[in-house]
Amino acid sequence: MSELHDKVLSSLQNHFPEAVTHSGDERDFPVFHIEKKDLMAVLAHLKNEMGFTFLTTMCGIHFPEQGDQEFALMYQLHSLPTNERIRLKCFMAKNHLEVPTCTPLFATANWMEREAFDFYGFKFTGHPDLRRILNMDEMNYHPLRKEYALEDAGRDDKEDKYFGR
Amino acid sequence: MQSNVEKDYTTLNLGPTHPATHGIFQNVLTMDGEIIVKAEPTIGYIHRAFEKLAERRTYGQVTPITDRLNYCSSPINNMGWHMTVEKLIQCEIPKRAEYLRVIIMELARIADHIVCDTVVAVDTGAMTGFLYLFQWREKIYEIYEEICGARLTTNIGRIGGMERDFSDVAWKRIHAFLEEFPAALREFDKLVTRNRIFMDRTVNCGPISGERALEYGFTGPNLRAAGVDYDVRVMNPYSSYQDFDFKIPIGTQGDTFDRYMVRMQEMWESLSIIRQAVDKMPKGDFHADVPEFYLPEKQDVYSKMEALIYHFKIVMGETEVPVGEVYHSVEGGNGELGFYLISDGGRTPFRLHFRRPCYIYYQAYPEMIEGGMLSDAILTMSSMNVIAGELDA
Known part of the structure; x- marks a missing residue:
């Protein structure tokens, strides 16, 4: 395990004993799986106490075969003075997609969260303006979920198996 | 009262x-x-569902999608994607290929900045500079054309290296560009930068402070104009950028004039990087030895069984890809362009998320123009270089 991983993990375990459910080093940087109820406190701690002030990116992920861990949010933080990067993941079940917003911590999260809502349907509680952003407002589903095929469902001349998955 | x-x-x-x-x-x-x-x-008027498309395309087929993000500097996007996959499959590519990539990427940066800076000038009413400098973008496109055959959506390079070494014509064009472009850039500089009208229009127009820019996730020239010296090429060097000696220009006010100046200076730095890369160009191969990912020579496909098999497997996307997740970022024309890739070992990415710098910093736009004049809003937008393709993915 890398030095950065151990440093962040011990700090998180000291402050939030039950927050980290899994951690490890991916190819490029450490990844921590965080319980949803502690997510905002962990992000605030990382930002204010440990210098991870820059939210590089965040996005939703859908794992249709993972039962009550079907949906995940990925946050990627960067500490600019020390040039350290970490990744957080928070898993949740399909019928519990409410996540507290992190816009008070990172202004940049505003549109990122709108994108995650638009494509996966995460409901960010407390978000100042949670509307669809790239798709049209009338759309009634969340297109990046795995159950939606790329091709128009009305066509029978094209099957997904010919085009990849 | x-x-x-x-x-x-x-x-x-x-x-x-x-x-x-x-x-x-x-x-x-x-x-x-x-x-x-x-x-x-x-936003979203030209949304093309790239992230969904990428989940149905093999790794090689994702490259043309990246072209269409920031189409003013597509080669940087292409290289960013190749490097992401190379990180996933843990492939080391030869020095020569990296240097060739650096030349292409810096040419793309110059092309990108030419578009942005000349358009800022146009929006203040200075059409002449635009007409003078824009033909140099054309010369860069001619270099692309010689290397990959395309001009705007380049699809340049391959996973594992470059598709071919630069031809003599390409080298000749690069040398001619290095020779002649500085004079043109200086001429543009003289024409526009210290022009009274231009300065009156751009100084203090659409400013943003360094702290605010960081909160909004700014990267690239727009962040550097606000005085923060964050550049991915220096912080996390990729493709041998550590071998080159260059400066990171920064501004102080974060206004339109500073954004313009930072891009002007970056063009000079890019020129210097290209010169160093041309001078120090190592000998060797232009691609790595990864037959499972790198298309074999056409000649071999017709004459050797092994090459034919690999050709088929690559084209049909039947190559084994390791399971895992990687994030790789490059300094694009507009800032940190990141690729977050999850592979489940299948023939296509399981999830591919683009960190698109435009999308992230454009949300600060209302804050930057509120309280200003309508004409300044136009200038602020063009100096931020918001590219619709990258914004809407």
Whole structure:
């Protein structure tokens, strides 16, 4: 395990004993799986106490075969003075997609969260303006979920198996 | 004395198709005369579902999608994607290929900055500079053309290296560019930068502070104009950028003039990087030895069984890809362009997320133009270099 991983993990375990459910080093940087109820406190701690002030990116992920861990949010933080990067993941079940917003911590999260809502349907509680952003407002589903095929469902001349998955 | 008369605001629809916004952006502006009180951007007019498309395409087929993100500097996007996959499959590519990539990427950066800076000048009314400098973008496109056959959506390079070494014609064009471009850039600089009208229009127009820019996730020239020296090429060097000696220009005010100046200086630095890369060009192969990912020579496909098998497997996407997740970022024309890739070992990415710098910093746009004049809003947008393709993915 890398030095950065151990440093962040011990700090998180000291402050939030039950927050980290899994951690490890991916190819490029450490990844921590965080319980949803502690997510905002962990992000605030990382930002204010440990210098991870820059939210590089965040996005939703859908794992249709993972039962009550079907949906995940990925946050990627960067500490600019020390040039350290970490990744957080928070898993949740399909019928519990409410996540507290992190816009008070990172202004940049505003549109990122709108994108995650638009494509996966995460409901960010407390978000100042949670509307669809790239798709049209009338759309009634969340297109990046795995159950939606790329091709128009009305066509029978094209099957997904010919085009990849 | 406070007036009891309620102010009469006008609602103005700027866009979605407006000749001054250089792309499809809509902003619903609440105006108090010429002053913008409130701005509300609507985006997504050219959304093409790249992240969904990428989940149905093999790794090689994703490259043309990346072309269409920031189409002013597609080669940087292409290289960023190749490097992401190379990180996933843990493939080391030869020095020569890395240097060739650096030359291409820096040419792309110059092309990108030419577009942005000349357009800022156009928006202040200086058409001449645009006409003078834009032909140099054409020369860069001619270099692309010689290397990969395409001009705008380049699809340049391959996973594992470059598709071919630079031809003699390409080298000749690069040398000619290095020789002749500085004079043209200096001429443009003389024509525009210290021009009284240009400075009056751009200084203090659409400023943002360094702290605010960081909160909004700014990267690239726009962040550096606000005085923060963050550059991915230096912080996390990729493709041998550590071998080159270059400066990171920064501004102080974060206004339109600083954004313009940072890009001007970056063009000089890019030129210097290209010169160093040409001078130090190592000998060797232009691609790594990864037959499972790198298309074999056509000649071999016709004559060797093994090459034919690999060719088939690559084209049909039947190559084994390791399971895992990687994030790789490059310094694009507009800032940190990141690729977050999850592979489940299948023939296509399980999930691919693009960190698109435009998308992230464009949300600060209302804050930057509120309280200013309508004409300054146009200038602020063009100096931020918001590219619709990258914004909407």
